[in-house]
Amino acid sequence: MATLETTVNGLKLPNPFIIGSGPPGTNANVIGKAFDEGWGGVVAKTISLDSSKVINVAPRYARLKTEKSGEIFGWQNIELISDRPFAVWIDEFKQLKDKYADKIVIASIMEEYNKDAWIEIVEKTQATGIDAFELNFSCPHGLPERKMGAAMGQDCGIMEEVCRWVMSAAKVPVWAKLTPNVTHIQDGCEAALRAGCQGVSAINTILCVTAVNLDTLRPEPTVEGYTTPGGYSCTAVRPIALRMVKECAETIRDKFPNQGRSLSAIGGVESGADAAQFILLGGDTVQVCTGVMKYGYDMVKRMKDELLSFMARHNFETIEQFKGHSLQYFTTHADLVKRQAEAKAAAKARVKGMVTKDSDWQGENFTKQSDALARG
Numbered sequence: 001m002a003t004l005e006t007t008v009n010g011l012k013l014p015n016p017f018i019i020g021s022g023p024p025g026t027n028a029n030v031i032g033k034a035f036d037e038g039w040g041g042v043v044a045k046t047i048s049l050d051s052s053k054v055i056n057v058a059p060r061y062a063r064l065k066t067e068k069s070g071e072i073f074g075w076q077n078i079e080l081i082s083d084r085p086f087a088v089w090i091d092e093f094k095q096l097k098d099k100y101a102d103k104i105v106i107a108s109i110m111e112e113y114n115k116d117a118w119i120e121i122v123e124k125t126q127a128t129g130i131d132a133f134e135l136n137f138s139c140p141h142g143l144p145e146r147k148m149g150a151a152m153g154q155d156c157g158i159m160e161e162v163c164r165w166v167m168s169a170a171k172v173p174v175w176a177k178l179t180p181n182v183t184h185i186q187d188g189c190e191a192a193l194r195a196g197c198q199g200v201s202a203i204n205t206i207l208c209v210t211a212v213n214l215d216t217l218r219p220e221p222t223v224e225g226y227t228t229p230g231g232y233s234c235t236a237v238r239p240i241a242l243r244m245v246k247e248c249a250e251t252i253r254d255k256f257p258n259q260g261r262s263l264s265a266i267g268g269v270e271s272g273a274d275a276a277q278f279i280l281l282g283g284d285t286v287q288v289c290t291g292v293m294k295y296g297y298d299m300v301k302r303m304k305d306e307l308l309s310f311m312a313r314h315n316f317e318t319i320e321q322f323k324g325h326s327l328q329y330f331t332t333h334a335d336l337v338k339r340q341a342e343a344k345a346a347a348k349a350r351v352k353g354m355v356t357k358d359s360d361w362q363g364e365n366f367t368k369q370s371d372a373l374a375r376g
């Protein structure tokens with residue numbers, strides 16, 4: 001009997017579907033809703049020690065839709081991390097762990113480049129009983145003036161140092177959430193894992209400008225006539241996310257083999273088929289953020305059914321059986337050219353009835369095949 005149950009860094013998940021950090025995990029009430037609907041785990045909205053510095057604007061989303069059906073495929077946000085006080089979050093994490101003891105609550109944390117602050121946030125947050133940490137090194141728009149988020153994740157040296165601070169205090173698994181706004185995501189992946197993090201999550205949003213309004217000539221989302229570039233998510237980013245997840249998976253496979261390092265895949269997931277692709281490229285778990293904002297929490301039921309039917313089609317019983325399976329089919333362009341030339345030569349030889357391997361000899365055409373070999 002096939003199962004979606006999976007254990008990642010010792011965390012027992014009923015299925016690999018995890019709510020990605022953002023509005024769908026922004027307070028205990030909605031996190032509870034996610035568990036009630038059957039999500040395998042929740043990464044809460046990113047928190048920091050001092051929320052008074054976090055001031056959001058509205059509007060803060062801009063969306064792209066297909067012309068014909070009006071379906072949303074691209075979603076920009078200029079939302080910051082949680083503006084709710086740290087003390088409130090600490091209470092809510094405790095409440096959640098009391099009510100949902102066997103569910104996986106992952107706290108997403110972010111701080112300035114300050115060792116004491118990182119250690120304080122780790123110690124106080126893990127005392128609530130949360131199951132794991134995700135370190136937000138990847139929010140592309142907010143707080144660069146405080147060197148937080150992507151501003152930190154774009155500097156592998158700083159990120160490695162911060163990961164070491166966190167690892168010196170953390171007693172639960174730690175995943176570093178990587179920014180896609182770099183040339184080589186492998187470098188950030190390697191830095192975080194070298195520092196001892198149990199896993200990485202990828203990707204956060206891609207820095208973007210979604211649109212310029214042709215009536216007002218102002219870029220969107222427009223706040224008092226102005227804007228700032230924001231983070232792009234939703235199905236439009238999925239191909240880029242698949243590529244980056246593949247690159248992280250290869251880094252784990254080649255540089256940290258057989259150490260149980262994990263990969264949480266994120267970016268434009270809306271179906272079980274999307275999730276299957278991320279797992280085939282090495283994801284242990286799959287996170288969904290924007291999809292929940294489009295379809296609601298109960299989408300997880302459909303995604304679970306779809307993933308199970310994909311598994312049934314291929315006789316896979318567990319996630320482990322197909323995790324990373326498709327990585328073997330990537331090669332260089334030069335190798336594709338070589339393979340194609342070889343395939344064409346073999347096809348030509350076949351047309352001519354030419355023997356290329358000893359197993360090609362046939363009793364009935366034996367003399368013709370001999371002649372063909374003489375002609376060349």
Ligand SMILES: Cc1cc2nc3c(=O)[nH]c(=O)nc-3n(C[C@H](O)[C@H](O)[C@H](O)COP(=O)(O)O)c2cc1C
Nearest residue numbers: 020021022046077203204233234267268288289290
């Ligand atoms: C409105 C919004 C707010 C977000 N806030 C956070 C956040 O606080 N922390 C974080 O690590 N990622 C945040 N993200 C990024 C998502 O967790 C995710 O990495 C990204 O959106 C790509 O996945 P998706 O296409 O499933 O949304 C946010 C995304 C959106 C759309």
